[in-house]
Amino acid sequence: MRRPAITSLAAAAVAAALATSCSSPGSTASGDGGAKEVEVALITSTSGPLASYGEQYLQGFEAGLDHATGGTGKIDGVEIKVSRYDDGGDPAKGVSLAKKSAGQGVRIIAGTAASGVATQIAPVAAQNKILYISGPAATDALTGANKYTFRSGRQTFQDVATAQQILMKQEDGGGGKGKKVVVLAQDNAFGQANVAAVESVLGTGGTTVDSVLAPPSATDLTPTATKVKAAKPDMVFVAWAGDTAQSMWTTLDQQGVLDAATVVTGLDSRASYPVFGKARDKVTLLAHYVPGAIDNPEAKAVEEYFGKKGWKTDLFTPDGFNAAQMVAQAVREAGADGDTDAMVEALEGHTFAGVKGENTVRASDHALLQPMFQAEFDGDAPKVVLTVDAQGVAPTEKKIG
Numbered sequence: 001m002r003r004p005a006i007t008s009l010a011a012a013a014v015a016a017a018l019a020t021s022c023s024s025p026g027s028t029a030s031g032d033g034g035a036k037e038v039e040v041a042l043i044t045s046t047s048g049p050l051a052s053y054g055e056q057y058l059q060g061f062e063a064g065l066d067h068a069t070g071g072t073g074k075i076d077g078v079e080i081k082v083s084r085y086d087d088g089g090d091p092a093k094g095v096s097l098a099k100k101s102a103g104q105g106v107r108i109i110a111g112t113a114a115s116g117v118a119t120q121i122a123p124v125a126a127q128n129k130i131l132y133i134s135g136p137a138a139t140d141a142l143t144g145a146n147k148y149t150f151r152s153g154r155q156t157f158q159d160v161a162t163a164q165q166i167l168m169k170q171e172d173g174g175g176g177k178g179k180k181v182v183v184l185a186q187d188n189a190f191g192q193a194n195v196a197a198v199e200s201v202l203g204t205g206g207t208t209v210d211s212v213l214a215p216p217s218a219t220d221l222t223p224t225a226t227k228v229k230a231a232k233p234d235m236v237f238v239a240w241a242g243d244t245a246q247s248m249w250t251t252l253d254q255q256g257v258l259d260a261a262t263v264v265t266g267l268d269s270r271a272s273y274p275v276f277g278k279a280r281d282k283v284t285l286l287a288h289y290v291p292g293a294i295d296n297p298e299a300k301a302v303e304e305y306f307g308k309k310g311w312k313t314d315l316f317t318p319d320g321f322n323a324a325q326m327v328a329q330a331v332r333e334a335g336a337d338g339d340t341d342a343m344v345e346a347l348e349g350h351t352f353a354g355v356k357g358e359n360t361v362r363a364s365d366h367a368l369l370q371p372m373f374q375a376e377f378d379g380d381a382p383k384v385v386l387t388v389d390a391q392g393v394a395p396t397e398k399k400i401g
Helices: 006-018 051-068 090-105 117-127 158-169 189-202 222-230 245-254 268-283 297-309 316-336 340-347
Strands: 036-044 076-086 108-110 129-135 147-152 180-186 208-214 235-239 262-266 283-287 351-354 359-360 373-380 379-389
Touching: 006 180, 036 051, 036 090, 036 189, 036 316, 051 316, 076 090, 076 222, 090 117, 108 316, 117 129, 117 147, 158 189, 158 208, 158 222, 158 235, 158 351, 158 373, 158 379, 180 189, 180 222, 189 208, 189 235, 189 268, 208 222, 245 268, 245 351, 268 283, 268 373, 283 379, 297 316, 297 351, 316 351, 340 379
Parallel strands: 036 076, 036 108, 108 129, 129 147, 180 208, 180 235, 235 262, 262 283
Antiparallel strands: 283 373, 351 359, 373 379
8 A cells, every 4th residue: 555645744753753862762651642652772883884784774764664654653643753873783782772772661672783783682672571673684593583583684594595596597407406506705704604504505405515715814816716616616605795895706707707607696785886896797696675676665655755865775775664664563553552562463474565575574483584686787786687485585494492
């Protein structure tokens, strides 16, 4: 259903709801006319290495709240008030902010961009019986973490499962059997985690998974590229972060790796598009979201809202938009009393339309089932060439822990 046209007064109400609150948070009844309100603490990175992800999330949340409330900032007369906090990507700071919010009576926390922060906030949510809806943090550990923890974005399993779908669709129709995958990554926690994920998802059914790990400080990546090519892979799964990314892609191209195998990596934010350089036409992109690729009422709503603000949709816009819709659903069912168990029940099994398509909160472990994409560059921007059904990349079910 399309949202109604928003008057300037209603839009102002949403802006006021999203302003950083200086009052004491909580789920309370105000004095005038019995009006009710529910406070939401958005804890995410607006400084530090993931600051851009946090900003994308916050913009998406603002647009999502506008859409979910018809521009009023209210659900069934209950005002949703939002306080924003910067965790800087620091787990200790994130936990401190979560505990502070819990002590002030906040019943909903959302927003986390960093996996290291999210995994530390999840136990705080369980201890204080607070609804926690994580954001771009992709760690698989959040799924099934506890009764009170949900997620509004994708997880690492869904990234790797998308790569599996791409491998299965290679021309020989072998379904991945007998294939060889090499993971190219840096030899650090991020790279090792990606190797483990690829092994668990792709290393079955006759597919062999090897890895080539480069020292994070390496600047000459020719030896690394040579090792990858010598392994004669059918697919190279690249998980790379940092300032050497452009050099890495250039070296892979120069050493013929991009011509010798299907090279798959995740689509990052708009700012990263130039990093691929001349190699971009030879790289297969698995994508959580491709800006502008989906045409549904939610996508149109976010484009309209962003257009008024002078913003551009980006990789983690859907995570914020989803979170706002999930908050609205929780408040709709639980009301201003903020009963957390009622909010949990309202979200378990909940299916809703998002910016990238249909989402379902799996009741058993709170995984967010959602479509994923294969993309390729068309000029300076990526376009979708394959949509992978949500069930095709559904994470393995866990028991809530």
